[in-house]
Structure formats: structure tokens, C-alpha cells
Amino acid sequence: MSRFRFSQINVFSADPLSGNPVAVIHGADSLSEKQMFALARWTNLSETTFLLQPDDPAADYRLRIFSPGGELPFAGHPTLGSCHAWLSAGGKPGKSDVIVQQCEAGLISIRREGSSLAFAAPPLVRSGPLEEDVVNKIANAFGLPLSDIVRHQWVDNGPGWCAIMLRSAQQVLSLKPDWAALSPLNLGVVGLHDSSHEADIEVRAFVGEGGYEDPVTGSLNASLAQWLMEENVVKSTYLSAQGTMLQRAGRIHLHKSSDTVWVAGEVVKVIDGEINL
Structure with a gap:
């Protein structure tokens, strides 16, 4: 020993x-x-x-x-x-x-x-829009109408992340997954907070393969930033909140310097x- x-x-x-x-x-x-x-x-x-x-x-x-x-x-x-x-x-x-x-x-x-x-943030190993069957699988796992998924993307920098964006942070916080229906996807869900909130976005990370929610996820926030900054959804410096529904108060600061996103x-x-x- x-x-x-x-x-x-x-x-x-x-x-x-x-x-x-x-x-x-x-x-x-x-x-x-x-x-x-x-x-x-x-x-x-x-x-x-x-x-x-x-x-x-x-x-x-x-x-x-x-x-x-x-x-x-x-x-x-x-x-x-x-x-x-x-x-x-x-x-x-x-x-x-x-x-x-x-x-x-x-x-x-x-x-x-x-x-x-x-x-x-490391480079993505997979990007681009999610396939139609993947989007449908996600919507079914959360009981979401497809119209509530305003954006979607592969954001995989190693752990296999895919992501959707909903209409608001409050909608993100209201989600309850059907784990069996979500498996084996590793899914990030993001929504914008209104201006009264400390953070700019709310993030949740659902690990379908293991059937659990991760409290605060650096790899996912890194790849979300690369995606959302590229599409001008967020500014080059912003604050992400994660873990709220797990009674955590994770805060991730993201900013872009030259071509690099720092987490x-x-x-x-x-x-x-x-x-x-």
C-alpha cells in the first residue's frame, strides 16, 4: 500500500x-x-x-x-x-x-x-447544427415544443457536448429531464437572463449517459462561449450562472482575447x- x-x-x-x-x-x-x-x-x-x-x-x-x-x-x-x-x-x-x-x-x-x-478553451472537435433526430430526441426528453428551441449546435470539445438555447433563463430553470429518453446525449441548455440578474445567462448540464446533472461545468461553458460569441448572442465578456437547481451558486467568467476564449x-x-x- x-x-x-x-x-x-x-x-x-x-x-x-x-x-x-x-x-x-x-x-x-x-x-x-x-x-x-x-x-x-x-x-x-x-x-x-x-x-x-x-x-x-x-x-x-x-x-x-x-x-x-x-x-x-x-x-x-x-x-x-x-x-x-x-x-x-x-x-x-x-x-x-x-x-x-x-x-x-x-x-x-x-x-x-x-x-x-x-x-x-480548447478547439471544438465537433460543431455545426444538431441533426433533426437529435433535436427531436431532446425536445421529447424535456416535453418541449420544437418552437421553444431557438438555437442548437454541436459544441463538443471532448466530452461530447451538444447544446440548445431556450427562450429564457427561467425556462432553462424549469426543465425536468426524462433521463431514459435523453440517454446517451450530454446536453447543455442555455437561456438569457434579463438585465436585473447578476449573470448574463443560465446554464444547465445534463449528462444523459450517466443520468445526472453536473453542478458547474467548465468544458461546456467554454464551448458554449465559442458558439454564442460567434453568433453574437453574447458579448465578448459575460458571466454565466450554473448550479441553481442543485443549490449551488457557480459563476463562470468568460471573455475573448484575440481569438482565444478564456474560462x-x-x-x-x-x-x-x-x-x-
Whole structure:
């Protein structure tokens, strides 16, 4: 049995209990893929990550990301939480202005923005309008008339996201999924808030393959921003709210600099200890 440093990090909220947690295992090079997957099932969080030595000289560290269902090439809140854990444990980036994470999706740039961390949105691996049968499947899963889906798009940057936009944030908050009907789609739903709300949009993330709603989702917000900014639905800087129906208060700050969308949020360490495996 070996002992590893263990961190649990809250992402996208300064309140330790209002964002999305990720479990991080430090110095995990000796762990097998089977052990990583087993631990991800055991923590039962949406993601558990493993910090490894990089094999790309351009990277500061390598990250493997597991959900209870398997390995992911990229995920947003685990990226920020794992970077925070790496820095807190004494990690020193090779460059002064950026931290470079190596993961299955490639090299991800992360930077400090005051008390927040921000990652550069990776490129989409699939885009374009959803097929008619996919739109019909989504509408049926939520009991929505097709006329209420004002926009739709593939926004996949690794986890397989597709997305629809509804007429308002309130309509997004009212949704109740038929999980069996939605499976196996991973769906993001977005709606605009009126000007009185703190946030510009409301987001919900429905993971049809696992049958659960994710509290605050960096990868989805990244790809939504790329889509909605391109179509001039949102400004180049905006605030997204997520997790409301799960009694969370996730806040994701998105802004575009040159051709890069940056996804930023507060990151707070909640647990720091050791784990025996």
C-alpha cells in the first residue's frame, strides 16, 4: 500500500460549498489505469484527477481525468482545480505568465487572473447544427415544443457536448429531464437572463449517459462561449450562472482575447490530506 497526497478543490465559487468539487491525487505516476478508474468510482465525484510528470517538454505537468464512467480527454473544472492543487503543492511553472497542462486533449494554457484561474478553451472537435433526430430526441426528453428551441449546435470539445438555447433563463430553470429518453446525449441548455440578474445567462448540464446533472461545468461553458460569441448572442465578456437547481451558486467568467476564449472562476481548497492506495 502506498500513500499519496490528496486534495479536494472547489471550483467556480469562492464559497467552499457552492461550486463543483474535484478530487486530486498528487504524484500518481505509479498508479495503474485500473487503480485510477477504481478511485474515481470510489470518490463518486463527477471527476477525479491524477497529477503526473509530463512527457511533453512544453508542459508543466500531465493530468489524467476520470469520471465514474471512464476517462475524459478534457474537463474544465478539473483543469482549474488540479492546477490550483499543483500550485499549492509547490509546483513552479516554466513560464511566468502561463501554466501549461498536458492532458489527452493536448496542451491547455492556464493563467492567474487575480484570485481566479482561467483556462484557454480548447478547439471544438465537433460543431455545426444538431441533426433533426437529435433535436427531436431532446425536445421529447424535456416535453418541449420544437418552437421553444431557438438555437442548437454541436459544441463538443471532448466530452461530447451538444447544446440548445431556450427562450429564457427561467425556462432553462424549469426543465425536468426524462433521463431514459435523453440517454446517451450530454446536453447543455442555455437561456438569457434579463438585465436585473447578476449573470448574463443560465446554464444547465445534463449528462444523459450517466443520468445526472453536473453542478458547474467548465468544458461546456467554454464551448458554449465559442458558439454564442460567434453568433453574437453574447458579448465578448459575460458571466454565466450554473448550479441553481442543485443549490449551488457557480459563476463562470468568460471573455475573448484575440481569438482565444478564456474560462475563469474562483478556486478554493477544501480538503488537503493523504490517501492510502
